[in-house]
Amino acid sequence: xxxLMESGGDLVQPGGSLRLSCAASGFxxxxxxxxxxxxxxxxxxxxxSSVNAGGSQTYYADSVKGxxxxxxxxxxxxxxxxxxxxxxxxxxxxxxAKGRWSSGVQFDSWGQGTLVSVSS
Amino acid sequence: NFMLTQPHSVSESPGxxxxxxxxRSSGSIASSFVQxxxxxxxxxxxTMIYEDNQRASGVPDRFSGSIDRxxxxxxxxxxxxxxxxxxxxxxxxxxxxxxxxxxxxxxxxVL
Numbered sequence: 001x002x003x004l005m006e007s008g009g010d011l012v013q014p015g016g017s018l019r020l021s022c023a024a025s026g027f028x029x030x031x032x033x034x035x036x037x038x039x040x041x042x043x044x045x046x047x048x049s050s051v052n053a054g055g056s057q058t059y060y061a062d063s064v065k066g067x068x069x070x071x072x073x074x075x076x077x078x079x080x081x082x083x084x085x086x087x088x089x090x091x092x093x094x095x096x097a098k099g100r101w102s103s104g105v106q107f108d109s110w111g112q113g114t115l116v117s118v119s120s
Numbered sequence: 121n122f123m124l125t126q127p128h129s130v131s132e133s134p135g136x137x138x139x140x141x142x143x144r145s146s147g148s149i150a151s152s153f154v155q156x157x158x159x160x161x162x163x164x165x166x167t168m169i170y171e172d173n174q175r176a177s178g179v180p181d182r183f184s185g186s187i188d189r190x191x192x193x194x195x196x197x198x199x200x201x202x203x204x205x206x207x208x209x210x211x212x213x214x215x216x217x218x219x220x221x222x223x224x225x226x227x228x229x230v231l
Contacts, residue, residue: 035220037165045157045165045210047220059218095164105214106155108176110164 002026002109004096009114022079022096030074033104038092053102086118122146124223131229140226142211143193154194155212206230
């Protein structure tokens with residue numbers, strides 16, 4: 001059974017940094033693309049960033065480009081999101097999603113999410 | 121980049137059939153696959169349909185997906201509606217640069 005477990009969410013001040021993690025199990029991690037999707041309170045789903053299976057290709061939404069960095073450790077079955085220069089509108093639940101293929105643009109499994117609150 | 125537009129809300133009675141649309145703003149709806157996700161209140165999203173019309177594992181056959189090139193849209197149909205189908209539903213696709221696009225979501229009320 002595929003399991004994705006996010007962690008690292010917290011209350012942080014504007015301008016601060018945070019690193020989210022997603023621990024994966026139940027599948028051959030190195031073969032699949034992975035994505036971070038967020039959901040602001042009362043709002044819809046918003047794509048944040050994706051990484052391909054090998055970790056060589058990364059993609060970002062315009063709203064986070066230059067501030068967030070996605071990475072993965074295929075030896076540790078972990079996905080990360082380094083978030084810098086955080087703003088109030090980054091407040092959201094952040095989900096880790098597993099792609100159906102190496103590119104990861106179709107999702108077949110989701111984690112339960114971790115809450116990031118940006119406020120002074 | 122393109123946008124995916126969904127109705128904000130739909131409602132229907134138990135036992136009936138409801139269809140949720142997802143219209144692509146530019147480029148052909150057939151140029152990249154469409155997925156559908158269900159999100160019940162307080163829960164993470166769950167995959168219902170992938171590659172336009174393929175049911176995800178464990179999804180009942182009451183759920184079906186399709187695309188219509190003439191209207192440049194995708195649709196999710198749910199037949200024999202149950203109260204447990206009440207949820208938000210999101211369509212999703214991607215562009216040639218692997219940038220992911222979500223629709224704004226549709227709230228389904230079964231009353």
